[in-house]
Amino acid sequence: MFENGDLKDFWNSHEYYTENYVEEALTDEIIAFYENKLGLKFPQSYIQLMKTQNGGHPKKSYWFNEHAKRNEVNTIGLVGFFGIGGNKHNSLFGKFGNEFWFNEWGYPKDLGVIIADTESGGHEMIYLDYRECGKDGEPKVSVCFQEYDYEVQVLANNFEEFIGMLISEEELE
Secondary structure (H helix, E strand, O other): OOOOOOHHHOEOOOHHHHHHOOOOOOOHHHHHHHHHHHOOOOOHHHHHHHHHOOOEOEOOOEEEOOOOOOOOOOEEEEEEEOEOOOOOOOEOOOOOOHHHHHHHHOOOOOOEEEEEEEOOOOOEEEEEEOOOOOOOOOOEEEEEEHHHOOEEEEEEOOHHHHHHOEEOHHHHO
16 A cells, blocks of 8 residues: 555644644554444555544645546645544544534535545535445545535545545646
């Protein structure tokens, strides 16, 4: 996993993200607890990344697909990855975590787990999408658009592929 990239230089360090996204260091016990709570298995590549830092803002924060079809979005700006936990506001189970987006904004629960928010201010969310693979399979990564009746677009076939598609703001220009 992640053979082509060094995850040590993946994260931006910024006080806002530390205070709102970054949960305590992941242990196997924490992972097992939250997998049990969600009733699914996290992909190993997702666990590997979150063990480097449990949530936060990536240095390369734009998903870009130069081969997007005409009816697909080709660029999405990420704000941050939710930490696996519930202590920080922007974590999987925090104040602005999955339950907030499901209950307050009407995002669909049946897609899987919301793992990141975007620059849209809540109008698109990034999911680990378990619809095709089931709770123990390798989920795709998808975006769900609140303003378009919760339409879903698959961004990558797996989490590692998704991370490989992230580019910096400078690379976007």
